Amino acid sequence: MSRHATSTHARPGSKHSANRARPNMRFALLHGSYFMAFLLLAGRLFFLQIHDHAVQSTRAASESRHQIPTTAVRGNIWDRYGRLIALSEPAYLVQSDNYFVKDPAGEARAMSGLINIPVPALTKLLSIHNGGVILSNHVGVAAGKQIGAQFANFGITIVPSSSRSYPNGTLLQSLLGRTNISGQGTTGLEYQYQSSLAGHNGLDREWTSLTKVPLPNNQRQVLKKAQPGTGLELTIDNNLQFVTERALATQLAAVHGITGQAVLMDVKTGEILADASLVNTKSNPGILGPVPAWGQSVGVPGIEQTINNLPFTQAYEPGSVFKAVTFSAALEAGTVTPGKVFTVPYNIRVGGRPFHDAEVHGVEHLTTTQILAQSSNIGTYEIGKTIGENRILAQVERLGFGQLTSVNYPGETAGLLINAANWYASDEVSLPIGQVDAVPAIQVLDAYNAIANGGVFVEPKLVRATIGADGHATATAPSVQRQALSTRVARTMNQMLQQVVLAGTGTNAIIPGYVVAGKTGTASIPQPGAARLITGAYNASFVGFAPANNPTFSMIVVVERPTTTIFGGAVAAPVFQQVMSYALHHYNIASTGAIIKPLSGPGALRSDVT
Secondary structure: OOOOOOOOOOOOOOHHHHHHHHHHHHHHHHHHHHHHHHHHHHHHHHHHHHHOHHHHHHHHHHHHEEEEEEOOOOOOEEOOOOOEEEEEEEEEEEEEOOOOOOOHHHHHHHHHHHHOOOHHHHHHHHOOOOOOEEEEEEEEHHHHHHHHHHOHHHOEEEEEEEEEEOOOOOOOHHHHOOEOOOOOEOOHHHHHOHHHHHOEOEEEEEEEOOOOOEOOOOOOEEEEOOEOOOEEEEOOOHHHHHHHHHHHHHHHHHOOOOEEEEEEEEOOOOEEEEEEEEEEOOOOOHHHOOOOEEEEEOOOOOEEEEOOOHHHHOEEOOHHHHHHHHHHHHHHHOOOOOOOEEEEOOEEEEOOEEEEOOOOOOOEEEEHHHHHHOOOHHHHHHHHHOOHHHHHHHHHHHOOOOOOOOOOOOOOOOOEOOOHHHOOOOHHHHOOOOOOOEEEHHHHHHHHHHHHOOOEEEOOEOEEEEEOOOOOEEEOOOOOEEEOOOHHHHHHHHHHHHHHHHHOOOHHHOEOEEOOEEEEEEEEEEOOOOOOEEEEEEEEEEEEEEOOOOOOEEEEEEEEOOOOOOOHHHHOHHHHHHHHHHHHHHOOOOOOOEOOOOOOOHHHOOOOEO
């Protein structure tokens, strides 16, 4: 080899050797970085897959798999003859994920007829920037399924639900109540029996988006099947209820009253066959304020159903219809007889307060029966004196006043009663004539029903049976009964109350062919928070039963603040006469053959104002 030949290898430490080392180092660093990243990723995957597996699995499932409550079909409500009052049917709730809705107006036009929402309103709903807009919660089954099939890929989903309807419109609305948009009972019997009517909701599972909208081709899994609610069979007779509401509404409008109440009961069983509670929205409620109503006419202009069922929830000073307490107590004590004569002046003063009869008269000599028939306040006071404070207070309790009924209706009031601890001297007159205690109309009816029932007090009743989902009926327990009056006193009171109708203040309650017993009342209304009465304001009432020789039905009518005429015999008795006459014929109650024509007009009546 020539000594001039050169070597191809650089010597260590030379410049060429340093240049070659730099790429190798960069390569090693790069590989090291990749390796570190791999280690970090592997560590993270290990943590997620092994250490945090359960937590992440639960989170993933919660973001894609959801449990959906399914609404149970609410139990139906029937009248005593199986006629539907409230009906629930399977339906669908339709909701929209508007993030998937590309053409709100177009979808609205296509869906409007199925969902029964006008196109403009539906377009507005579909345009809301939200992923879960409820379009309707009561779409029929057929329409719901069609919507689900036709619009599944357009952001529209359906969920099983139920729809509540009332075939008779407003009939019985004040007693029955209503449900809200969620299907929960909010008032009346719908509220009282919510737990049994509602049944038990079910539970489904399905795969959904983050906004909980079901994914395409999703198969819903039933985890728990919904259990339908238990239905109710009421004691109400729909036909009789209609007649009662119409008669009361017509009279309420005619006399320009504020509210009207009417309840008709089976004497022996306590079953309520009709219960009406109405308000006249055209009359000025004045100082007592407006009465809450449902906002829909019952068929007579201005007359609507009250939201609260007044016969159970409103206490009022009953006036002369309360006199049955005084007379029955005196008869029971043996201090009076129907023919005993009392000296009755026009007015007296007791406990520093003046009292008088409704009509000016000289000193009269009246029998016990005449005092009741003419509704003499002073005569009633004279009878009350024969028994004293304690016996009258005991009789008030014995006849059921101041005690909640076994119906336990939502918002029911027990009333407000005086007792020995807050007794004033003037109460010696006020209590016997019905001026002190405030009671609901149902308690007044219960007391007169005991007289009609031979002295046996029977608790009122509204539900005859519960109806299972299979249609099986289970009868409710009979009403509790107790002896409140002796048979002798009940029979005597019956005969005396017949004279009220035949020759006293209640002649407008006469029903041709039948003997009627009853009592009128025209009670002054006290001003709230003041020790005085509202000028010109009265509650006009009539309570009684028929046929008096074999009582079948009892009934009370109360009209608040009538203005064209104020007397119970002129305002309430005609409603009693009309409804009771229908009931007697409707149930084929045999006529007694009494040939008596009902009198008409205020000229035939005596005042009974207390």
